[in-house]
Amino acid sequence: MIWIILTFLGIPLWFCAVALGILLRGRHRIKHLPGGFGCKVRIVSGQVPGLKSEFSRITGVGNWIHAVLILHGGNPFLARTSLCGIQAVESGPSEIDPATVKRIDDPVAVRFRHDNGATLELACARHDLDAMLGPFAQQQWPADAPAHRPPPAESAS
Known part of the structure; x- marks a missing residue:
């Protein structure tokens, strides 16, 4: 038609x-893209423009440039790119229910703290975990670490 x-x-x-x-x-x-990984993202607490509190239906692609997570999402006609400055890993990697994150095989989730204090949860396939952790791969958190950590205290100048 x-x-x-x-x-x-x-x-x-x-x-x-x-x-x-x-x-x-x-x-x-x-x-x-080199270092790219398939992922889905949602906001756990706080607000980040362009991101929602539920995992998207379409699997996006993420990659890292230093401590900035670049998320490419959307369908081919309405593509969108989000830049997220990340401070640290809050918790993870942890298991996540495959029914919650569809179209990702053997999903694991990691929570990151955004520069504005919001908490993002990224889910990806287990074989993409190293790429998803990016510059924070050396930072080890136990899987049962609390999801919300206070932001680091700023030093007085």
Whole structure:
């Protein structure tokens, strides 16, 4: 039906095919970035613009640049990118119910503290855990660590 409407409006079908190919190619390139990992994210406490309190339906791609987590999400037509400055790992890795995080095999979750004090929970496949921890891979937290830690005290200048 959409093809008939586009043809009626005078948009060539070859143009639609090329545009679709470009969109899908861009998504393919994001999924295969070095150090990238498939993940889903949600806000546990606080607020971060562009993120919700429930895991998204579509699995996104994350990668790290220093202590900044770059999250690429959305579908090919409505892609969105979120930049999240991360202070530390709050807890994890811990097991998470596969029914909560669909379309991820053998999911594990890690909670991170955002620069504004919010708590983010990222879920990924167990084989992507090292990539998900990124620069915090050396920081070890027990799986039963409390989910909310106070922010570090700032030194007086």
